Amino acid sequence: MVEQIIVKSLTEALERLSQKKYIIYAGGTDLIVQNRTVSEAPIPFKNPVLYCANVNELKYVKEGDDYIYIGAMTTLSELLDHHATPLLLKQAIEVMASPAIRNIATLAGNIGNASPAGDSLVPLYTLNALIKCQSLKASKLIPIQDFFVGFKKTALSDSEMITEVIIPKNHFTNFSYRKVGTRKADALSKVSFAGAYSIVHDKICDFRISLGAVNINVVRRFDIEAKLIGKTVSQARKMKDQIVDLYLSSIKPINDQRSNIEYRTEISKNLISAFIDSLD
Amino acid sequence: MSNITFKLNGEMVSVEGNPGVRLLDVLRNEFKLTGIKEGCGEGECGACAVLLDHKIVNSCSVVLANVDGHEIMTIEGFKNSKKYQIIRDSFGHAGAVQCGFCTPGMVIATESLLNENPSPTEDEIKIGMSGNLCRCTGYQSIIEAVKRASEDGDGLW
Numbered sequence: 001m002v003e004q005i006i007v008k009s010l011t012e013a014l015e016r017l018s019q020k021k022y023i024i025y026a027g028g029t030d031l032i033v034q035n036r037t038v039s040e041a042p043i044p045f046k047n048p049v050l051y052c053a054n055v056n057e058l059k060y061v062k063e064g065d066d067y068i069y070i071g072a073m074t075t076l077s078e079l080l081d082h083h084a085t086p087l088l089l090k091q092a093i094e095v096m097a098s099p100a101i102r103n104i105a106t107l108a109g110n111i112g113n114a115s116p117a118g119d120s121l122v123p124l125y126t127l128n129a130l131i132k133c134q135s136l137k138a139s140k141l142i143p144i145q146d147f148f149v150g151f152k153k154t155a156l157s158d159s160e161m162i163t164e165v166i167i168p169k170n171h172f173t174n175f176s177y178r179k180v181g182t183r184k185a186d187a188l189s190k191v192s193f194a195g196a197y198s199i200v201h202d203k204i205c206d207f208r209i210s211l212g213a214v215n216i217n218v219v220r221r222f223d224i225e226a227k228l229i230g231k232t233v234s235q236a237r238k239m240k241d242q243i244v245d246l247y248l249s250s251i252k253p254i255n256d257q258r259s260n261i262e263y264r265t266e267i268s269k270n271l272i273s274a275f276i277d278s279l280d
Numbered sequence: 281m282s283n284i285t286f287k288l289n290g291e292m293v294s295v296e297g298n299p300g301v302r303l304l305d306v307l308r309n310e311f312k313l314t315g316i317k318e319g320c321g322e323g324e325c326g327a328c329a330v331l332l333d334h335k336i337v338n339s340c341s342v343v344l345a346n347v348d349g350h351e352i353m354t355i356e357g358f359k360n361s362k363k364y365q366i367i368r369d370s371f372g373h374a375g376a377v378q379c380g381f382c383t384p385g386m387v388i389a390t391e392s393l394l395n396e397n398p399s400p401t402e403d404e405i406k407i408g409m410s411g412n413l414c415r416c417t418g419y420q421s422i423i424e425a426v427k428r429a430s431e432d433g434d435g436l437w
Contacts, residue, residue, distance in 0.1 A: 098411020
C-alpha cells in the first residue's frame, strides 16, 4: 500500500509536497474512477496520495473589485450557489455530471485532471482565468492557456498544488456556453463551447471563443479573435466563413467511444457559425 | 493506516484502516448498511447515494479519507424521520417503485433536493434527480412522487 496522508491545513499539505511527489486528491470523482480496479478493493493508487478535501481554508469564493477568487477545495455546487460566480461558468457547471458529483467535485480538481473534455475549462479559458500554483516557498499565477502544456499535462511541478482560481470580472454584451453530449446529465462532452463578445457603438471591442474536446487542450486562438476586433457586426458576418475555417484548421478532433472526427468538426463549425450570427 | 471519525446516522463512529477505501464498501461491509447498492461504481447511477452533511453524494465516488469529521446519513438512518415517511408514502402512491434497486438512492435524492428547494418545479425536480437512474418504472412516476412529497410535506422542509 502506498503512503496516504490526510491533511487539514495548507501548510501541512505544502510541507508534504516539498518532500515528495503525491497525487493531490480533492473531491476525487475523477481519480477514483481512473484508479479503481474491482469492487470492494481499496483504490490501488500507484503513487502516494495527499487527501486535501478537508483543507477548509481553501473552501471559499471571494469577490474583489476586479477579480473573483475561488479556493481550490470549493465544490462545483458551492460555486453554483454563490452570487459572485460568473454566469458563463455557472452555465457550464449546471450541466456537469449530477448534483451528487457536483457536491464533492471541485473546480481546481477539474483543472488538475487536465482532461481535454474538462467542461469547466472551456469557460475558464474564455474568462481569462488565472491558476495560482503554490509551493512551500513561492507561488505563481499562470494564465489558464499556459497552464496546460500537452495531453493531460500541466505546468504544475511536483512541489506545487493549485490553491486558487482567479477570474477577472468581465463585462460582456453577450456570452454563450454550449455542451454537446449524449444526454443532459452525467455525460462527457463530444464538443463544448464558450463564447463571449462586447460591442460598443456597433464595433466589436472584445471577441472570445474557446472549444473543448476537439484537441489535446482547450482551443483558444487570440490571433483569430484579433481579426474581428474593431469590425462592425456586418463586417464580422461577412468574415464568418473565413473565421470558421481558421478555427477548423486549429482543431484536431479524434474518434473515440463518445463521438467521431466528422461529427465533432461539423458541430464545432455550427457552434462558431451560430455564435457569429448571434452578434448584435 | 488512518483513524477516521465521522457521524453515521447520528452516532459518532471511528474506522481504523485504509483511507483509500470507498465509503460504499465501508458502509456495506463494516456497518452492514446494505440499503445502498453498487450499480455502476463510477458515480453515474445514484444507487449508492447517501447524504454527506445533508447533501447527496455517491458513496462509490467518495473515499473514506474525505468523510473524516463529516456527517453521513444513509437510508437506514433517514427512515426514522417524518420526512422519510412522507417520501415513502408519495413513492407508493405514485407507483414509483418496482424492483427497488434504485429506490434508496431516489429517496436520498428527493430528501437532498427538498432540503435545498422545498417547492421545486418539474424542471428543478428533473435536475435534482438527474444523477439517479431507474430501469423499471420510467421517470414520470418518480417525478410525480417527488412533487407529491413536496406538497404533502409542506412545512417539513
